[in-house]
Amino acid sequence: MLFTREGGLTARSLPLSLLLFAAWQAGSGQLHYSVPEEAKHGTFVGRIAQDLGLELAELVPRLFRVASKERGDLLEVNLQNGILFVNSRIDREELCGRSAECSIHLEVIVDRPLQVFHVEVKVEDINDNPPVFRGREQRIFIPENRQLDSRFPIEGAADSDIGANALLTYTLSPNDYFSLDVQGSDELSKSLLLRLRKSLDREETPEFRLLLRATDGGKPELEDTAHLLISVLDVNDNPPMFDQALYRVHLLETTVNGTSVITLNASDADGGVNGEVVFSFGNDVSPNIQEKFKIDPSSGEIRLIDNLDYEETKLYEIQVKAVDKGSPAMSNHCKVLVKVLDVNDNGPEVAITSLSLPIREDAPFSTVIAVISVSDLDSGVNGEVTCSLSHHIPFKLMSTFKNYYSLVLDSALDRETLSNYEVVVTARDGGSPSLSASATVSVEVADVNDNAPxxxxxxxxxxxxxxxxxxxxxxxxxxxxxxxxxxxxxxxxxxxxxxxxxxxxxxxxxxxxxxxxxxxxxxxxxxxxxxxxxxxxxxxxxxxxxxxxxxxxxxxDENDNAPVLLGLGASGTSNMVNELVSRSVGAGHVVTKLRAVDADSGYNAWLSYELQPAEGGARNPFRVGLYTGEISTTRALDESDASRQLLLVLVKDHGEPVLTATATVLVSLVESGQAPQASLRALAGDSGPEVTLIDINIYLIIAICAVSSLLVLTLLLYMALRCSTVTTKGVGRPGKPTLVCSSEVGSWSYSQQRGQRVCSGEGAPKTDLMAFSPGLSPGLGTSEGNEHAEANSDRSCNVSLNLRFGFRFLS
Missing domain, CATH: 2.60.40.60 (Cadherins)
Structure with missing residues (x-):
């Protein structure tokens, strides 16, 4: 673009594409553009979305944004077309001063997934600043006796631009006495000198008025002018002379205040007052130099009066003037170049620019958690920064660009082991001694349902x-x-x-x-x-x-079932049993046996039998086995015993509370030889015909066969039901009948309950066989002991097949 003298845009403009470029540097991952300063709002800079390989449709959903450490409002991106454009006025001189390189660093951040791109936009200088003289008029005093080719320093102009735009050329209005002499080097600014080409004669020309013009190298050219008022003096004809025109000094930026920088020496060939020299800074010395240094007018010693900072100013160019006390006074100039040496006095800085938290515990490796940038204001080795993480954490740093890192997941996470990590990022420079800084990132681990109750x-x-x-x-x-x-x-x-x-x-x-x-x-x-x-x-x-x-x-089990006498009726009712006994039987003769069962189990089903005392306290010739239920004689019967004996037997369990059942046994005493017929009459009734003993045996055989047939039929039915229930999964097994077998040492109780025992539907049904062996009471009579001994051979249970029914055959 072309600019006018005042710095504005002309009507003529070169194609914008000649001033802008965008290219990826190989391996750097950084995008470069350029834009001229003072470009108008909306000026095209580059198709940033296209150059980054991003689709326009995903800019808004992925939260496309641009951040800048400098002026963040200078450049902006149109999210509709992905074009980077100028948003506000860019002044290169305000942004970078006199620096030869001036650029704006942009961070382009997109989420889902998190990505960071780096864009460098170079701001190119335009000729928008004219040369400027500090003073519109400069007064110069020159003795008339100065030799030809003498040179007198004059103040030049300053241009805020750089490069060709700041390359100044000077012209002097036409005259016969003076010409311009410009001196300069790569380190120094140009020194502008006025050269005497013709001898002066104060009487002929006491004063000269010349016009000094400064023109820069920009297009269009900009210029400024200053007036030179030259007075021709008489008398003092020897100026002070410095040992050398340029002095070089090196100072560490940590040099303390009051340190002597250099002592200048200027001699004057004149004598007396004309040879006395006074030192001072030149008129064009900047205020910054006057704040940092002072010069002793008499000795020429320059001292440091303020702290130096390499990061602020690296070089000081001081012009020193030596003026004698002659009349008119004569002067000379020299330059002192003070270079500031860097010291590692700035620690690194760590900044966390983007976070993606919390992180799921099942997040894949290399997931980006945070973007970290580091910087150091020092230069050289002192400004080289390396980053590291705290030990024993499942994260690592990956370098994405110079001084930019990504904190990524490096190994598996488990929230149940550790739910929060305090990640310490340490940045250390290469200085000696090394300086460091750290920042802490609190990484929270989000739970995933990976543990069952x-x-x-x-x-x-x-x-x-x-x-x-x-x-x-x-x-x-x-x-x-x-x-x-x-x-x-x-x-x-x-x-x-x-x-x-x-x-x-x-x-x-x-x-x-x-x-x-x-x-x-x-x-x-x-x-x-x-x-x-x-x-x-x-x-x-x-x-x-x-x-x-x-x-x-x-x-x-609880004792909620009373004993039940088998074949005699329900529990709790009076049950009658008729028995015939011959008077000729001796002691220990078994009259009958009571059988009782209890639906409970354990102690609740352990039964005992007691014979209630006879009425009137008469001595009872009968007894009942405590655990067998056998009723037998205690002595031989005689004629004094009543012919009808009524025995009341109480059956008790051992539960809490005790439950009972009673049975009544009517024993009829008959004479020897009449017992069988009486028994038959008792069976057949008084009105029935008499039956012989042979007929009784036949009936007994028929009854045994009927019971055996019923047993076989029951066994077959049981086996069929068992097979059908085994094949049904999840259905409880039917219970088995309860078997109680008695002995002199206790009551054996086998029970397979009538209901379902196990609801899991697996495995065979369990059986329950319990033996109770109560000790004999010390007070048990001899006859009671004989009863147990005599009944010993008749106290076993015959268990048949899986039904395990108990049968007892008494002769």
Whole structure:
């Protein structure tokens, strides 16, 4: 673009494409553009989205944004077309001063996934600043006796631009006495000198008025002018002379205040007052130099009066003037070049520009968590920064660009092991001694439902007394989930099974939140000894995870069933048994045997028999076995004994409270030889015909055969039912009848309950065989001991096949 003298845009403009360029540097990953300063709002800079390989449609969803450490409002991106354009006025001189290189560094950040691009926009100088003289008029005093080719320093102009735009050329209005002499080097600014070409004659020309013009090298050219007022002096004809025209000094930026920088020496060939020299800074010395240094007018010593900072100013160019005290005074100039040496006095700086937190514990490796930038104001080795992380963490740093790093996931995370990481990023420069800085990134790990609820043990055994109240609490299950929040919220439910013909849920229930298990109905030990089922615990995560625990609920027996006399009637009723006994029998003769069973188990089913005392306190010739139920004679019968003996037998269990049943035995005493016929009459009745003993044996054989046939039929039916129930999964097994066998040492009780014992539906039904061996009482009579001894051969239980029915044959 072409600019006018005042710095504005002309009507003529070169094609914008000649001033802009965009190219990826090989391997650097940085995008470069350029734009001239003072460009108008909306000026095209580059198609940044296209050059970064991004689709226009994804700029807004991915939160495309541009950030800048400098003026963030200078450049902007149109999210509709992806074009980078000038948003506000760019003044290169305001942005970078006199620096030869001036650029704006942009960070382009997009999310989902997080990406950071670096864009460098070079600001190119235009000739928008004319040369400027500090003073519009300069007064110069020159003795008339100065030799030809003498040179006198004059102040030049300053141009804020750089390069060719700041390359100044000077012209002097035409005259015969003076010309311009410009001196300069790569380190120094140009020194402008006025050269004497013709001898002066104060009497002829005491004063000269010349016009000095400064023109820069820009297009269009800009210029400024200053007036030179030259007065020709007489008298003092020897100026002070410095040892050298240029002095070089090196100072560390940590040099303390008051340090002597250099002592200048200027001699004057004149004598007296004309040879006395006064030192001072030149008129064009900047205020910054006057704040940092001072010069002793008499000695010429320059001292440091303020702190130096290499990062602020690297070079000071000081012009020193030596003026004698002659009249008119004569002067000379020299330059002192002070170079500031860098010291490692600036630590690195760490900045975290972007964060993507929290991070899921199942995040893949190389997931970007944060973008980190480091910087150091020092130069050279002192400004070279390296980054490191704290040890033993699942993260690492990846360099994405010079002094830019990405914090990425390097190994697997487990929130249940550690849910938060304090990641310390340490930046260290290469100085000696090295300086460092650190920043902490708190990385929170988000929970994932990767842990199922866990019970303390896989199986629990619970004991519940039967006849419990409906809805009673019998147990509480508890499962722990190592996850957090919803993923650790556990709910409980029953794993449904069939218990016989009924559902498990009709027996028990579980509270979904507390895990309390309730019995919905009273349990009956005689129907159900063991209730085995599973409770499931599931969390609320997605997907849900769960586990099961097995509960074995044993129903404990209570004494809720009274003894039942077999073949005599219901429990609790008076039962009558008629027996005929010959008066000739001796002691120990077995009259009959009572058989009783109890539906309970254990001690509750352990039965004992007691014979109630006879009325009037008469001595009873009979006794009953405590555990066998056998009624036998205690002595030989005689004529004094009543012909009809009424015996009351009490049957008791050992439960709490004790339950009983009673039986009445009517014993008729008959004479020897009449007992069989009397027995037959008792069987047939007084009105029936008499039956011989042979007929009685026939009836007995028929009865035994009938019972055997019934036994075989029952066995077949049982086997058929057993086979059918085994094939049905989840259905409880039917119980077996109860068998009680007596002996002198106790009552053997075998029970297979009538109801379902196990609700798990697996395994064969269990049997229950218990033996009770109570010790004999020390007070037991001899006749009682003889009873046990005589009945010893008749106290066994014959168990047949799987039914294990007990039969006892008494002769």
């Amino acid at each position: 866990v019970f303390a043990q896989p199986e629990y055994t619970v004991f519940v007394k039967e006849n419990n109240p409906p809805g009673s609490h019998i147990f509480t299950v508890c499962a722990r989930d190592a996850d957090a929040q919803e993923n650790a919220l556990v709910s409980y439910s029953l794993v449904e099974w069939r218990v016989g013909e009924r559902a498990l849920s009709s027996y028990v229930s579980v509270h979904a939140e507390s895990g309390k298990v309730f019995a919905l109905q009273p349990l009956d030990h005689e129907e159900l000894e063991l209730l085995q089922f599973q409770v499931s615990a599931r969390d609320s995560g997605v997907p849900s995870l769960g586990s099961n625990v097995t509960l074995q609920v044993f129903v404990l």
